[in-house]
Amino acid sequence: MKLEKKDKEILRNLQEDIPLTKEPFKEIAKRVGIEEEELFRRIERLIKLGIIRKFGLRIDVNKVGFSSTLIGMKVPEEQLDLVAKETCKYEFVTHCYAREGEYNLWITAIGETDEINDFIKKLEEKYEILNLPVEKRYKIRVKFDA
Amino acid sequence: MLDKIDKEILYELQDNFPLVSRPYLYIAKKLKISEEEVIRRIKRMKKEGIIRRICASLRHRELGYLHNPLVCLKVKEEKADKIGEALAQIEEITHCYKRKIVPGKWEYNIYFVIHCKDRGECDRKLKEILNKIEFESYKVMYSTKEYKKTYKRIAK
Numbered sequence: 066m067k068l069e070k071k072d073k074e075i076l077r078n079l080q081e082d083i084p085l086t087k088e089p090f091k092e093i094a095k096r097v098g099i100e101e102e103e104l105f106r107r108i109e110r111l112i113k114l115g116i117i118r119k120f121g122l123r124i125d126v127n128k129v130g131f132s133s134t135l136i137g138m139k140v141p142e143e144q145l146d147l148v149a150k151e152t153c154k155y156e157f158v159t160h161c162y163a164r165e166g167e168y169n170l171w172i173t174a175i176g177e178t179d180e181i182n183d184f185i186k187k188l189e190e191k192y193e194i195l196n197l198p199v200e201k202r203y204k205i206r207v208k209f210d211a
Numbered sequence: 212m213l214d215k216i217d218k219e220i221l222y223e224l225q226d227n228f229p230l231v232s233r234p235y236l237y238i239a240k241k242l243k244i245s246e247e248e249v250i251r252r253i254k255r256m257k258k259e260g261i262i263r264r265i266c267a268s269l270r271h272r273e274l275g276y277l278h279n280p281l282v283c284l285k286v287k288e289e290k291a292d293k294i295g296e297a298l299a300q301i302e303e304i305t306h307c308y309k310r311k312i313v314p315g316k317w318e319y320n321i322y323f324v325i326h327c328k329d330r331g332e333c334d335r336k337l338k339e340i341l342n343k344i345e346f347e348s349y350k351v352m353y354s355t356k357e358y359k360k361t362y363k364r365i366a367k
Contacts, residue, residue, distance in 0.1 A: 079267035085250050085257075088232055105230045118270045119362060121226040123263040126363050129213065129221070135310060135322070153359040163356040164281060171281065171352070175363040195317050201292070201309040204299035209269050209276055209326065 068116070068211055071097060075107055076211040079120065116211070126175050127199070133175040137168035137195040138188065145170060148192075157181065168195060213261070216242060220252055221262075222367050228265065272357070276326045278333045279354055283319030285347045291320055294344050298323050303336055319350065 068076075074097045083089045094104040111117045126133055140148045145163055149170060153161050157176030164171050174181050188194050213221075219242050229237045235253075236246040256262045271279070286294050291309050298307045298321070307323040325340075327333035330353075337351060 076267070076269060080269070081266060083228070083265040085235075085254055085265075087235065087246060087250075089234065090230070090232060101232060108230055114273075115270055116273050117267045119226045119268040120266075121228040122221060122224045122265055123268075124221060124225060124363075124365065125260055125263055128259070128261045129365065131363060135308075137317075149356075149358040157363070158359060159361050159363055161358040161360075162279075162281075162354040163358070164352040164354050166350065166352045168352075171354075195313055197310040197313075197317075197322075199308050199310055200320075201295065203295035203307040203309070204304060204323075205263070205306050207268060207271075207305045207326075209271050209274050211269070211274055 071099060072107055072111060072116075073211040074098075075104065076111065076116070076209075079108070079117070080208045123205075130177075131175050132178040132181045132198070133173065134181060134185070134196055134198040136172045136174060136185065136188065137197065138170040138172070139168055139193040140170045142169070155184065157184070213256075216244065216248075217252055217256060217261075218365070219367075220249060221256075221365050224253075224265070225365055226362075268362070271326055275328045278327045278330050279324055280333060280337065281352045281354070282323050282325070282337065283350045283352075284321040284323075284344070285319050285349070286321050286345065287347070288320070290345065294346070295321055297344065298340070301325075301340060303327065304340075319348075321346075 078093050078096055084092050086092065090101050090104055094101040097104065149161055152158055152172060157174050157180060158172055159175050160173035162171050163169055174184060185196050223238050223241065228234060231237050235249040239246045239249045253262060295307055295309055298304055303325045304323050305326055309320055310322055312318045312320050325336060327336060341349060
């Protein structure tokens with residue numbers, strides 16, 4: 066995807082914390098060197114293009130009472146797509162990747178403790194899995210150069 | 212502790228942050244409180260670590276970041292924090308956690324993910340990172356397919 070210099074500048078700014086002032090976008094527009102109206106137009110376009118996936122609060126899910134875990138699964142290669150699609154149906158499954166290695170399907174689940182425990186129990190009945198809950202977070206900071 | 216208004220703020224602003232000149236006023240009107248109170252509450256929730264940041268998340272694949280290996284390390288328990296914190300300083304590392312081990316079966320305790328545009332760059336970067344730290348064993352798992360990547364939405 067070819068982006069204009071101004072769009073790249075906007076993406077760089079929006080990946081940083083939005084100011085907690087009454088007119089946060091005026092500040093960002095000034096930094097980018099455009100009018101606020103143009104900033105809104107460009108952000109809306111970047112959302113429409115799918116470059117911006119989400120724009121809003123980043124919330125610490127554990128602090129609002131959710132449990133989160135990483136699950137590694139051993140799935141027969143020929144069933145991988147099917148099992149992945151079944152698993153992705155659950156709202157509390159936020160990430161799902163096929164990865165190289167003996168455990169070939171990796172899922173992140175975030176939800177109520179009970180629903181996550183039930184989910185793990187069900188998976189264990191069918192597959193060999195690793196349940197790897199977080200003990201400590203050192204970093205989450207996803208930031209990319211556009 | 213979160214009260215009803217805090218939860219409503221989290222719900223309203225978790226995605227689709229209002230693209231208007233006064234976004235906090237926009238939400239304030241909706242919740243029938245003042246703009247100042249919205250800002251004050253967000254500041255408080257930030258201080259408490261409930262809100263980490265207000266920002267945009269990008270679709271990294273669209274930007275050409277196609278490689279995102281998950282790396283697991285087995286490090287000595289007493290060194291875990293020091294290593295975790297050192298890894299957190301590395302720009303390319305987006306996530307870094309300590310996780311529970313499965314004794315006898317899966318004894319990796321430190322996990323991180325890096326994002327790169329090409330595999331060669333990723334391999335080089337990983338080598339550089341792994342050279343700097345002390346571990347007993349490790350595993351690098353490149354992803355071969357992305358099935359789902361979303362975020363947890365808070366219900367009303």
